[in-house]
Amino acid sequence: MKSAVIVFPGSNCDRDMAVALEQVSGVKSVMVWHRETELPEDLDLIAIPGGFSYGDYLRSGAMAAQSPVMRAVKEAADRGVSVLGVCNGFQILTEARMLPGALMRNSGLSYICREVDLKVENSQSSFTSRYQAGEEIVIPVAHHDGNYTADEETLDRLEGEGRVAFRYSGEVNGSARDIAGIINESGNVLGMMPHPERMIDPAHGRTDGRRLFEGMLEAIG
Amino acid sequence: MKTRVYVTLKNGVLDPQGKAIHHALEGLGFSGVNDVRAGKLIELDLADGVSEGDIDAMCKQLLANTVIENYRIEKAA
Numbered sequence: 343m344k345s346a347v348i349v350f351p352g353s354n355c356d357r358d359m360a361v362a363l364e365q366v367s368g369v370k371s372v373m374v375w376h377r378e379t380e381l382p383e384d385l386d387l388i389a390i391p392g393g394f395s396y397g398d399y400l401r402s403g404a405m406a407a408q409s410p411v412m413r414a415v416k417e418a419a420d421r422g423v424s425v426l427g428v429c430n431g432f433q434i435l436t437e438a439r440m441l442p443g444a445l446m447r448n449s450g451l452s453y454i455c456r457e458v459d460l461k462v463e464n465s466q467s468s469f470t471s472r473y474q475a476g477e478e479i480v481i482p483v484a485h486h487d488g489n490y491t492a493d494e495e496t497l498d499r500l501e502g503e504g505r506v507a508f509r510y511s512g513e514v515n516g517s518a519r520d521i522a523g524i525i526n527e528s529g530n531v532l533g534m535m536p537h538p539e540r541m542i543d544p545a546h547g548r549t550d551g552r553r554l555f556e557g558m559l560e561a562i563g
Numbered sequence: 564m565k566t567r568v569y570v571t572l573k574n575g576v577l578d579p580q581g582k583a584i585h586h587a588l589e590g591l592g593f594s595g596v597n598d599v600r601a602g603k604l605i606e607l608d609l610a611d612g613v614s615e616g617d618i619d620a621m622c623k624q625l626l627a628n629t630v631i632e633n634y635r636i637e638k639a640a
Binding site for chain 2: 400401404408436437442443444446447448449450451489491492516
């Protein structure tokens, strides 16, 4: 699985993402700086990592979404390359309109950094095939703006089309319908607030995030 | 040319910050506050010749996230 990790000024989970990808696939990820206008050839996966790109100025992910590299990411996604956005990566994907809705300030206004219980809603996607539908897993979150918002019509469509990948098993940040991760219409872009790359090694306490990477490796090569 | 862009949350979008400000005002003993909505003011200093269409495009592409926000452009006299 040939993968690239996009690095913005203020990204801070880029290395963790690269380690997770390499551990599972055995292939080193290419780190791509946000000013690049082209991506490496023959990519199977583009990962947009967590962090605080551009200091979260204006809105989380707003500046990064306008970066030169995001044009290339969009084009690659349109060609069918898989894209995984975690935390700030999810915010960037919504700001770039590659995923619907928006991520607003947590309803409790506090930064939340803890492990949360998640329910796998869709186990058919190329990201989640190693999980069982309805399975409960534990993955950490660390965010200030994770409150997923979209209009009712969009939420109904996401649910109806099985595009809610993960749901919080209880109130975490005020997200509409407890949505923690969603998939785009074509099924090749996943955005999620929890950090699967922080739960891949027994030393992390649990390895619930590892199967996401294993599933991707199996599905997209 | 000074131009102000006011960015506000759309009606119906819950505003956690506005709610917290509301609670804080009540905590300070101010009664009669029915609701609080927080927004942003962005001041632009623009060269002559920047068209209204350009400003509108700036708002749509970057200054506001039109999924959740409205914007209003106000040109300084």
